[in-house]
Amino acid sequence: MKIAIASGKGGTGKTTLSTNLAALLAEKEQVVLVDLDVEEPNSGLFISGELKHTEKKYKMIPEWDPTHCNLCGICQEVCNFNAVLKMGKNIMVFPELCHGCYACSELCPKNSLPMKEREMGELKAFKKGNLSFVESKLVIGEEQAVPLIKQTIDYVDSNFSEDTIKLYDSPPGTSCPVIEATKHTDFVILITETTPFGFHDLKLAVETIRELGKDFGVVINRYGIGDDSVETYCREEGIPVIGRIPNDRAVAEIYSKGELLYPRLPFIKKELEKIAAHVADIRKELSV
C-alpha cells in the first residue's frame, strides 16, 4: 500500500507524522519511508539506519553543437519552457528551465541539440530492522524537483515488494512536486494545524487531492490551539479527521532533539494507532 503524507502549508508536521507512523508500523511489518521533499529532505534526522545504497540521479538536457546548426530556430519554437533561445548566431540552453522532453533535440533537422546527462541529485537507501528509508536530495542550484521525485518513486517501485507499506513524505504546497509525490498513491493523509494559515492551505490541498481523485483523510496537528474551523470544515465537507495530535511542549522538546515521539509519549502513540487503524481499514478495502 502506498500512502502520501502531504499538507498545504509547510511546517504542519509531515515529517513528524511520517517518521513516527513509519517506525510504529515497522514494529509489525515491512515498511519503507520515502522522503520526497527533495529540496530539503529531513526525515533522515529522525530515522537512523545502515546505509545500503547510494546512486547519483541524472536528467537529460540538450547541449548545442554549432557544427551543422543552420539557426532555423525550430528548437526555440517547440520549447514550452523557454529553455532554448536563439540569440543572434547562438543557441542558448537554460538547463534549469529544461524539462527534458527531447522536443528540441528530436525535431532539430541538423541534430545540433544532442541530449546529455546532467547530474540533478543523489538517492540514498538505509535499513534498520523492518524499516527501510529512502531519500533523494537535489544538487544546489537545480530548480526542478519533479524529475528527481519521479525517479525516486521508480526506485522504490522496483526495489520493494508489493506488500511493503510505502509511506511518502511529500513536499509542502500544492504545485507540481506535490502532485508528482501523491498521484501514484492509494491514500493521502493531509496534515494541518488549526491556525488561519493552516486552514487556508488545507483547503487548497483538499482541492488539489480531490482533483487527483484520491481518497484522503485529515490529521490535525497541534490540536488545541487556534479554533474549530478545521473540524467544522471537515465535517461539512464529509472529510474524515483520522487523528488529532495534541499541542504539547514535550512534543517540541523531543522533536528538537531529533528523536521519535511515540516511544516516549503514550498520547502520541494512541493517536498514531488510530491513524494506523484507519489506514489498515482502507488497505483491507483496496486489498493492497
Next chain:
Amino acid sequence: MKIAFTTKGTDWDSPMDPRFGRTEYFFVYDEETEKVETFDNRAIEGEAHGAGPKTSQKLAELGAEVLITGNGPGGNAAAVLNQINVKVYTGAGEMTVREAYEAWKNGDLN
C-alpha cells in the same frame, strides 16, 4: 544610444516596473533621435517558465544597449543580457520613467 526601461505604462510619467522578466512594458528611448518606442510585454503573464530569457530576447530585438530596471534580472536573464552586452542599472523600481532617466544620467543607479 538606446536606453530601455521596465515600466508599467507607455509615457515618461509612467511608474517603473521593478520586475525585469515579467515587466508589463519596455519603454525605449533613443538619445540620438530623441524618439520613444514602447513594447507591450504583458503576454509574458501566460508563460509559467522562462520569463527572464524570453524577455531578454525581446530586449535584444529592441536593440537597447542600456537597461534601467528595479530589482535586476535573475540568473537566466543575466546570462542572456551578458551575451548581448546590455549594461544593467537597477534600483529605479519606485521611480517614474523620467525620474529613472535623470537618476541614471546623474550616476545614481548601480
